[in-house]
Amino acid sequence: MRHESHVQETSFHAGGKGYNALRALKVGEVVSPLTGRIRVGAPTVYSVQVSRDEHLDPENLHFLNHSCVPNTFLDTEASHVIAIRPIAEGEPLSFFYPSTEWEMGNPFPCACGATACLGTITGASALPAVVLEGYALNAHIRELLAERDATGALVRD
Template identity: 40%
Template sequence: MAPAADPVPTLANELPPPTHPDRLRVDRSTKAFGSGAYSLIDLPAGAVFAKITTATPGKKAYTTVQTGRDSHIELNSDLVFCNHSCAPSLVFDMGRMEVRVVDDRPLKAGDALTFFYPSTEWEMDQCFQCTCGAGEGVCRGWISGAKTMSTEELDGYWLNGHISELLHERK
């Protein structure tokens, strides 16, 4: 999955209504993959940010999130605007179908809503050069999914069960 792209409006010049207007705002950009989501609320570390309730099964694509070894979903919500970061603010827990604040720091209003794509994706549909700005030693650079990353590169990241299982099998 590459950084979120804008969904196609339903009618000419009309955007779909926000799905989480009390939780996040979407800053839209005309630049490819330039849009992003930002928190409207403060939450403590580990708190549930949102339940994933509007998802539908989908084929592997840059807009989907991997939920299991061979399954993907379309989020069908503003959560699709949560971009990748190597220093994420959120965890997408596909086993619980919820989005949580990372365990090591709280979320503040105005923070970019990001997650570590290899935590859900074994093989990315569209690989990309990371520009998260997390800094040397933190930013992983080329993002192509957990399959191509070493155990050391993934150490310290929260990973979904299907990713942990595939990593164990790889050994």
């Protein structure tokens, strides 16, 4: 099934390029397909981790920004981006990078401005389970988290 994308590249905001909603979106609505070339290896600044060892280069979403209070979720199993809360027309679109990334290829200081901002974004591996419980996570991140916590590995605060 082909899904129409409801994002457009916009001018610079929050320190870089981004996408804004072309129209209002409802919770659960598909915002965009998640497509691209799959590769194995280290993550890049634009890749999305879709399994333990695979990364997707989603050319249509290179500038989907991070937020600690996101309005979309990249569902790597269903291969689409969905709205996880109502999104107003023109609102910047964002997702929670650790929902797909175990370890970031390029960690960065978050500039989302949310009260609950996590600071430096390095991937799910560096976050306590109690923090991640508040987010939608992809299956590979949930599995890696369960394995990490079962081994008693230390987590950086």
